[in-house]
Amino acid sequence: MTSDDADPGRGQATPSLGELGEFGLIERLAARLPAGPGTEVGIGDDAAVLAAPDGRVVATTDFLLEGRHFRRDWAGPGDIGHRAAVRSLADVAAMGARPTALLVAFAAPPGLPSSWALDLSAALAAEAARAGATVAGGDTASFDAVLLAVTGLGDLQGRAPVTRAGARAGDVLAVAGPLGRSAAGLALLEAGLREPAGLIRAHLRPMPPYDAGPEAARLGATALMDVSDGLLADLGHIADASHVAFDIKSGALDTRPLVAAAGALGHRDPLEWLLTGGEDHSLVATFPPGTPLTSRWQVIGEAGPGHGVLVDGRAHTGPEGWQHFR
């Protein structure tokens, strides 16, 4: 949670990225990134060669850009590496797949201490390991801002992928993992606050339940997605792709973890964070009615005929989540 400038006892004691050079950096990164069991060729060649056991590979790529997705005065290298991993790992899980590997493209100013890059890499690898994956390759470049583009690969283990297009009228709508906590943490940071610490941490280090993705697939989920742009916005994509409407029961959304933050910020409605806050990367799924769910799946509504997303039977007015380019 500290910027590189504020990081005590590190920083200028290590060579800068410019002093280390591209190949020096890659050598040090590779030495700390163990190859996974499915890695036939890892870091240091033109490309990685990775196992794809069922003859298919799930693949996704996501940016994490300084000034757009993070600020170095709010987030330290560990936070940034963690979040870069989360975005791609959650997308893999959201197909019902097990994450297997990440490829990391990393650009940074040459004056940055190399310890900063190594801390970022360590956090990225740690979150990948939590999901069962390893860092298998990447690219480095010099740029005047810190840029990350992380590719996530995954294994469907013989199952069909769970897309956004399979929800049917009558299906149960359920979520695994928290909602609105990252958005509340970001609002606190924007207001210059550092507490409640749990919400700050939820923004800087979201912890998606990756294994809920394959679990949803095994339970028979008809549609699955991670909440990256906000519940209403993301459910809108499932509604469009599946040709159904959703009705969210607001009473099923737990506002309690957000009440203190809403109070600290004066005028905020916690429900708004739950409905429109993205970046928790929790998993939202539809299941046929009567599907016996495990306890981590919280039923929050249902699918019906029509289109769009309602809250308690009515259109929700207010911001509808994150829109890129706007």
Add this chain to the structure above:
Amino acid sequence: MTSDDADPGRGQATPSLGELGEFGLIERLAARLPAGPGTEVGIGDDAAVLAAPDGRVVATTDFLLEGRHFRRDWAGPGDIGHRAAVRSLADVAAMGARPTALLVAFAAPPGLPSSWALDLSAALAAEAARAGATVAGGDTASFDAVLLAVTGLGDLQGRAPVTRAGARAGDVLAVAGPLGRSAAGLALLEAGLREPAGLIRAHLRPMPPYDAGPEAARLGATALMDVSDGLLADLGHIADASHVAFDIKSGALDTRPLVAAAGALGHRDPLEWLLTGGEDHSLVATFPPGTPLTSRWQVIGEAGPGHGVLVDGRAHTGPEGWQHFR
């Protein structure tokens, strides 16, 4: 070869990226990007699902960043899309694999005309098609510079990957594709020149012989790499990984296509471009002595015991190719 500003009859007639929004842009991009035969899930879901026929996948990711790898006043969207595709496709071919799919992360200023992004995407898809691949997914973001991070995936078709580590003393060193032409073209652009047009084009639209990668594998290549940072620098990586030395015969390197450019720039030695110029993304390989090669493989030297890279038996003095972070 025109910037977006100079592009006649386009530009402000189309909505800007900001006006179109993220999902409007993705919808228009997806409509122009046909799914490949191996695409089970393509653009528009959390991740793509792609065939990996032999139970493995080759995977690489590369940045192409404005101000670092290209300038918008020298390169138009078609050039930039083309080069973004080349970097990853050549890395896949350099493992001996057939490229199958690209994932494209694309960031740009919101004021950019959407036609610019569509032209970039069309060129990216066209170069992918030349290599046998399709664009299967990606990410978009708003940023104050144009940023691309392209992931390339490929299929080894049951063969072993050809790494950098297999060259042996006595092996023949050969190259498929041109050397030094991109560097000569860049030097011309830096000097404000636009001719010889063939060299300018070699910089803006390099055309690697992707199918020479699988061909090299079938011919029994012991090591294989694409020349992205310069022949000396890249051969240095093979020498290090394989524990051999290389001796390049300068007389085997064809300076003729570069003589006019060297003359136009006054004081340049064409051999320097051939030895240290990167970004042609030609393929360099080692083969056991006596391997019958096809005509596109030009023998330029041999591997021996020792380490490092010599030219005509001597150490080469001068710049050693591109070093990131320096």
